[in-house]
Amino acid sequence: MIRTLTLMGALLAGTAAIAQDTVPIPPIDVDAARAELGKRMFYDTRLSGDASLACASCHDPARAFTDGEALSAAYTGAAHFRNAPTLANVGYRGAWMHDGRLGTNLNDVAREMITETYLMNMDMRIMQERMKQDPVYVEMFKAAGMSEPSNGGARNALMDFMKTIVSRGAPVETGDLSEAAQRGQVVFEGKGQCASCHTGARYTDDQVHNTGVPGNAEIWADPERHSAFVTYAKFMGVENYMNLREDLGAFIRTHEDDSKRTFLTPTLRELTYTAPYMHNGVFETLEEVVAFYNQGGGDDPLKDDRLKPLNLSDQEQSDLVEYLKAMSGESFDIDAYVWREDDFDYVLINDWLNATN
Numbered sequence: 001m002i003r004t005l006t007l008m009g010a011l012l013a014g015t016a017a018i019a020q021d022t023v024p025i026p027p028i029d030v031d032a033a034r035a036e037l038g039k040r041m042f043y044d045t046r047l048s049g050d051a052s053l054a055c056a057s058c059h060d061p062a063r064a065f066t067d068g069e070a071l072s073a074a075y076t077g078a079a080h081f082r083n084a085p086t087l088a089n090v091g092y093r094g095a096w097m098h099d100g101r102l103g104t105n106l107n108d109v110a111r112e113m114i115t116e117t118y119l120m121n122m123d124m125r126i127m128q129e130r131m132k133q134d135p136v137y138v139e140m141f142k143a144a145g146m147s148e149p150s151n152g153g154a155r156n157a158l159m160d161f162m163k164t165i166v167s168r169g170a171p172v173e174t175g176d177l178s179e180a181a182q183r184g185q186v187v188f189e190g191k192g193q194c195a196s197c198h199t200g201a202r203y204t205d206d207q208v209h210n211t212g213v214p215g216n217a218e219i220w221a222d223p224e225r226h227s228a229f230v231t232y233a234k235f236m237g238v239e240n241y242m243n244l245r246e247d248l249g250a251f252i253r254t255h256e257d258d259s260k261r262t263f264l265t266p267t268l269r270e271l272t273y274t275a276p277y278m279h280n281g282v283f284e285t286l287e288e289v290v291a292f293y294n295q296g297g298g299d300d301p302l303k304d305d306r307l308k309p310l311n312l313s314d315q316e317q318s319d320l321v322e323y324l325k326a327m328s329g330e331s332f333d334i335d336a337y338v339w340r341e342d343d344f345d346y347v348l349i350n351d352w353l354n355a356t357n
């Protein structure tokens with residue numbers, strides 16, 4: 001049985017004609033029972049090899065699904081070389097990961113997160129067996145129209161849950177902008193040229209660009225981070241991966257020089273919850289990010305032409321920060337976003353674990 005879920009009302013028609021910043025991001029239709037299953041999985045540490053990490057460990061709903069660290073945590077004994085990105089509106093992306101290396105389907109990202117040694121380090125065949133031993137999962141798979149727990153079904157469920165994570169209620173959407181934010185919007189769309197890359201209701205063109213963000217030296221100073229980076233660079237077929245001391249961004253998939261150090265434009269929704277910023281978390285505050293753009297971005301021979309010194313006054317810079325803050329909405333109270341049938345025998349994962357331990 002396929003049940004579909006339309007969150008917060010009907011899809012808006014003809015959105016392109018309305019000013020970009022007043023349009024709510026339309027909901028994505030998903031199978032509600034599958035999304036509910038994916039939600040339970042998202043919080044379940046048994047998805048990682050040693051049952052120490054859940055998706056939510058690095059994608060915390062209270063931080064718009066980030067972890068508050070410059071560089072992400074990782075599997076026991078490992079450390080990551082990238083900042084954990086927000087999952088707000090992630091179902092709309094055309095490509096995923098900071099370098100855009102996964103571009104087909106959101107459930108491929110779920111597989112990478114689960115199986116990658118420095119992420120959750122889980123063999124999906126074992127994951128499937130673990131789920132089969134849990135009567136709640138068995139029941140939830142049935143409710144979602146699947147005969148028994150399976151890898152493919154599990155990944156699709158995680159995908160459907162992630163598609164329900166849609167930003168709501170930001171001042172840019174409700175039109176409730178302070179005067180400072182309104183002045184900041186003029187800078188954002190005018191002098192700052194921000195809107196040429198940060199476009200649409202999610203404020204991203206879903207393309208990669210070189211903005212000259214400085215490297216994060218900790219990746220090479222910390223042996224665990226360096227080792228995860230080497231594993232990644234080797235797997236992606238980059239020559240000289242042992243001596244590499246920079247994150248090459250999208251070059252890793254194109255192997256073309258002009259994409260060196262290019263990264264996907266991130267969404268700007270929910271920035272108040274997602275510090276630190278950039279693929280490697282080098283900026284702690286929005287003020288620092290704006291100062292970076294004001295000086296014309298970083299120092300890189302391949303930097304995008306649009307990044308030039310902006311000569312913004314202190315007032316203009318703080319107005320711009322106010323506008324960036326106005327892109328954040330209600331914090332993510334997940335239950336509010338996922339439909340649940342009244343008579344569905346849903347057991348919160350922690351309750352169930354407590355009862356069985």
Ligand code: HEC
Nearest residue numbers: 053054055058072073074082083084085096097098109113
């Ligand atoms: C140990 C920390 C960690 C865990 C656990 C984790 N993630 Fe991630 N996630 C990351 C990091 C770091 C990235 C960025 C990786 C990169 O750019 O190479 C990421 C990227 C993603 C992305 C791509 C977002 C985008 O906009 O490109 C999605 C989707 C995602 N994770 C979902 C999940 C799901 C679902 C799970 C659980 C199955 C999960 N993650 C578990 C750290 C984690």
Ligand code: HEC
Nearest residue numbers: 192193194197209213263264265266277278279289293304
């Ligand atoms: C040439 C395209 C381009 C322009 C112009 C541009 N950005 Fe960006 N922006 C990016 C890319 C690409 C990133 C990610 C870089 C990275 O991860 O290293 C980014 C990252 C950011 C971030 C960090 C978001 C996060 O979650 O980490 C903020 C905030 C931001 N930009 C604001 C602005 C503002 C304000 C302006 C105008 C002054 C602007 N951008 C102009 C492409 C652009």
